[in-house]
Amino acid sequence: MIGICGNEKASDVVVTVNLEAQGRTVEIKSKLKDMFGSLMEKAVMEVLDELKVVNAHIKVEDFGALDFIIKARTKTAINRAKKAGGIN
């Protein structure tokens, strides 16, 4: 059950969510990983908490997106993944 959201454009991010996972893992790919990597991971985790998701592998391909954009894309990707898997 995979959901993807976002664009490979400046200030945006592509978030890929795979709900067929064990526990929560976050993979960050970004030129700004050294500066903002931990904040990016925190943003993803907050969304996982908000949507009460226990098992997910989240891949974040970042192009300089602000945290609120990462959160929004993560949220949409999770919901798309759920829909793909027939979950509501």
Add this chain to the structure above:
Amino acid sequence: MKKLRRTMLFAPASNPKLLFNTAIYKPDCILFDLEDAVKYDEKDAARDLLVEALKVVNFSKCEVFVRINPLRNPFGEKAPFGELDVRALVPAGLTRMRLPMCEKPEHIVELDRLLSQIEKENNIEKGTVKIQASLETPTGVMNALAIAQSSDRVVSISFGAEDFTRTLGTDRTKAATELFFARSQVAMAASIAKVDAIDTVWSDVSDIEGFRKEAESAKNLGFAGKSCIHPSQIKIVHNIFTPSMEEVKKSLEIVEAAKLANIESGGVITVNGKMVDIPVIAKAERVVSLAKGAGLIK
């Protein structure tokens, strides 16, 4: 002071950069779009972006509107996205919505009811969320007054020329004679209903003179503001709505005299040998308001 709505800067909610960069151009209002500017399969993403943006972005003095998707399709059936938009945006703190394709008062009433329900569910004071009704067809324009008066939530009606001319079966011209009656109708309805009328978009960004002429004519017809699609259009509109210092001076005198005479309703006062009644005082108050908004006076 009455809220100025001279400019309404349009931005697709699907564009992340615009969500946090639109307010810097200081339009009076921003319109984030979830409807026509957003592709079908990106509507969920755009909605989520907006919700998250509302939590952290500082829009300073801009009044933020969102054009939600319609609640009903042209056949009167429930449309997929409108309700989802409203359910997500109200708890996120949005207080201004534009409902597209308003043709009858029933359209507004339906949204009004939905909003009351969602406000209740979220412990928000009833009536907090206001509506801007978008009139985009001949039917909508002809029903302008009824629509404007259909709910206390309606603070503004806007005129959209693209769909209007298409439905009418004609083309938009720069001289805009085909829009004249519709515009007047909308401006008059707004005046009677005591709401703001916002004029349509001018899409040729490079034709600055044409835009300026159209914005002038909108002001002359009684519109409170103009839709903008590019930051370069904002200053032009604000200048048009900025009164001359001469006008401001006269208006300040009238407003002052009215205050002193304690004039409530009906009646006439004299200012500088001229007879001044309620409509003139109201105009003077509007001029003062525009002058303050333009930073001419404090």
Add this chain to the structure above:
Amino acid sequence: MKKEIFINKAGRELPIYIEGYGDVKGYEGPFAINPTGKKYAPQKSVSKPGISKVLSNLKEAIQNSNLKDGMTVSFHHHLRNGDYVLNMVMDEIANMGIKDITICASSLTKAHEPLLEHIKNGVVTGLETSGLRGNIAKEIAKNNILGKPVIFRTHGGRARAIEAGDVKIDVAFIAAPACDTMGNMNGKDGKSAFGVMGYPMVDAQYAEKVVAITDNLVPFPLIDVSISMSNVDYIVVVDSIGDPEKIATGATRVTKNPTDLLIAEEASKVLIASGLVKNGFAFQAGSGGASLAVCKFLREYMVDNEIKGSFAAGGITAYLVELLEAGLFNALLDVQTFDGAAASSVDRNRNHIEMSASTYANPHNKGCSAHQLDMMILSATEIDTDFNINSITGSTGMIMGALGGAPDTAAGADLTVVVAPTMRKRIPIILDRVTNIATPGETIDVLVTERGICVNPRRTDLIEKMELAGIELKTIENLKDEVELLTGKPERVSYEDIIVGIVEYRDGTVLDIIRQVKV
């Protein structure tokens, strides 16, 4: 090894001695240093009738100049990204087996990437420049390939250092678009013309040997002379000194980017509110996006109010030439012509005046144009809450910029305005502390961004003028916090102990040091 440290007036920690540089005199304020002693001078020379200076090739010029291991050579960067000369000369030096050379360049550009090989091979072991970018900068910042700190100097600081003998140039290689058989040269004639020759004017007077390299040898005498034959030893003729397309780029256009225009318009309001835009005012601006756009808004104001300025300086662009030709300024003072369209103006307009880097910005002579400025507009990679500016490194610690003339003009101008966006991508521009200081905050007066305007609290007079004009101000701390809400606070880079760069202030004191980045 002396390991003692101290803190300079800009609040930066410095060692009292740096290997490969010497004793460190810390920054004490923009005008704290009063130099003493005599200026440096090269050896006396002699010339006799009938001698020919034109040699057959570069190798001969290098040999005749007695270039040996460990010496210092100099170049200018007027050819911008189209320069062939530096690489040509260094390749020849390498071929001849000469090594351990220090390059004192007015700046280094993308065209000079091949230097990387020479550094790795030990041909080049010292760099002194205004700026550094690209792979060389990266390798130095990450891997210290030079083995010795790069000395970064401002345009004025370089002129000062040469005149004072802090750097002694053994051989100056001067690329000349037009040169006669005795070495008189200018930068405005010929197929590789670039405009004025402000930077090498200083080199020519103080270097031991001066070699002109030209692709346009003309009969003696050259009519318009920027550098005199009396300072030139040898001339070498080559096919091309540079790529014309990259030298004389098209006219730098005023940006159409709405954010840059917004910042520029707000900046022009600040200038106007300061009361300094009046008849006879003197102005300078950087050439980037918002900086150049300020000229556009100023022009409108000047025309509407019938104001004529005394001079505009720079960094001259075609836009400034337009202002000159429209009669809005009495003169242009030019140390470097930025675009091809401006280059032709040097010929056309008597009041488009060439000046040396020393006349432009050296603080230790009897007067420089930078000190005559009423206002200066510049940009920055970072700014901190003390208004210190960084233009030399990025937030990742990578070297990727230049000092240029900004520290010179910021010190000299009555009103110095920085125009910058609050963030580039996600990276916030306003920080608690800049990664490195290029221009000290006490010389910076106002920051104009798309989200607000901040005045340096030292300038209570300006704050009052802005408030009178109805310009809303924010404190720089508040603006920083506002932006951080969106971007988050970045994690700062960690460093090794090794010093890879020294940022010299214009007076030769040390403003900051750049350490090797921990990978």
